[in-house]
Amino acid sequence: MQPIIFEKTKFNRDDFHLDVNLELPGGKLSVILxxxxxGKTTLLDICAGFLQVDAGRILFGGKDITRLPPQRRNLGFVFQDYALFGHLxxxxxxxxxxxxxGCSRGDARRIARKKLAMVGLEEPAERRPDSLSGGERQRVSLARALAxxxxxxxxxxxxSSLDAALRLKLRREVRRIIDASGVTALLVTHDQEEALALADYLAIMNNGSIVRHGPPAELWSNPQNHFTAAFLGQKSWLHIKAFTFDGQNAITSAGQVRLSGEACGVRLPAVIMIRPQYLKVSPYGPLRGRLVSREFSAAGWRLELMPESPGVNRLEAEQLTALWPDDTPPRIGEVMAFDVDPHGVRIIELLRNS
Structure with missing residues (x-):
């Protein structure tokens, strides 16, 4: 179980600058999102030895592999486009x-047979890759990497090249296979749902730097910075104009929002982050918003509301996302009252690089 360590790793090309200091746990599936x-694929290529760093080190289980060629790093690589040998x-x-x-042909085939069984592909073992579906080819690629x-x-x-249903199915299979193998795995993706579903450990990357890392549930519940929260799909924001004297309420573009704890020590400018499930449409709610769009999803109707409050500059007002529990949604343009569950509110300071 080898942890992956990027120790003050720097890489510069033209106008792109990568600077990463990160330790990923051994024997787990880590995801860079x-x-x-x-810079996530660049970081993966550096890890694989396809690119050389300008400074810093990469360590696998305490061993410095920074200057080793790819074939001496003891790693497997699953490519986006499968990269299978079509003539084999x-x-x-x-x-x-x-x-x-250096394995004999017989030993190599025994190992291959075991890995193909692990990914559920014993039957097509003697077929060529071009006769397989996309999901089957990706499983062959995974078996080859593990062999x-x-x-x-x-x-x-x-x-990324698979349809939605197959992507979900294969995602579960890959999770099972990695757990069974006990290998240290690092996956990169731009898909937030995929990252949250797969990762034991999650790192959020932007502009060549890691902006937040930790267990996915922790990042989801406590993102700490604006970019992490926004990229994880938490789209409801209200800029805080001021705090009430007792610190239990924040004055925003939509009105007052109750807070679950005091806001002592929070510096402005700051925003309130609200997840859709905590934004409740209520006839007695203290906040007001005009419905500007709506769309249906598996979770029900998602409403996009523009805050309506006297004296608010429309350019400063943020759209809010709420869930509508009924089958029939309200009309576009309707002004609605809503409230926020204070337990679903997070305050995030708008600092540089957030």
Whole structure:
């Protein structure tokens, strides 16, 4: 069980600068989540040895592998586009790694057969990759990566080319397979739902830096900075104009919002983050908002509300997302009263790099 350590790792190319100091736990599935251009794939390529750092070190289980070539890092790599050998059978694709490590053909095929059984692909072992579905090819890619018995498994957005239903199914299978193998795994993705569902440990990346890391439930409930909260899909925000004298309420663009605890020590500018399930439409609610859009989802109707409060500059007002429990949603343009459960409120200071 090898932890992955990025020790003051720096990488500079043209106008892109990566600076990462991060330790990921051994024997767990860690996920790096970030938007396009954040540096997550660059960090994965550095980990694999495809790119060389300008400063700092990368360690696998305490061993400095910074200057080692990819083939000497004892890792497996699952590529986004599968990267299977089209002229080889599924069996020979998976046996390729053990053969390169010096195993006899018979031993390599025994290892391959075991890994194919692990991913549920014993039957098509003698077929070519182009006869398989996308999900089957990705499972072959995973079996091939595990066949060389790597200390670290790297996965580059492995589900991005699959349809939604297959993506969900394969995601569960990959989680099961990684748990069964006990390997240290690092996956990168831009998909927030995927990251939260898969990760034992989650790191949020933006502009070449890690802005927050920890267990996914902790990041979800206590994001600490604006970027983390926004990128994890928590879209309801209210800018705080001031706090009431007792610190139990915040004055915002939509009116007063009750807080679950005192706001002592919070510096302005700051925002209130509200998850949709804690924003309740109520005829007696103290806040007002105009319905500007609505859409149906598996969780019910999601309403987008524009705060309506006397004296509010429309350019400063943020849209709020609320859930509507009934089958028939209200009309667009309707002004609605709503309230916020104080236990669903988080205050986030708007500091630089947040």
């Amino acid at each position: 970030g938007p396009s251009g954040s 059978t599924v069996m020979d694709n998976v046996a390729f790694g053990p053969r390169m490590r 060389a018995d790597p200390g670290v498994l790297l996965l580059d957005e492995p589900f």
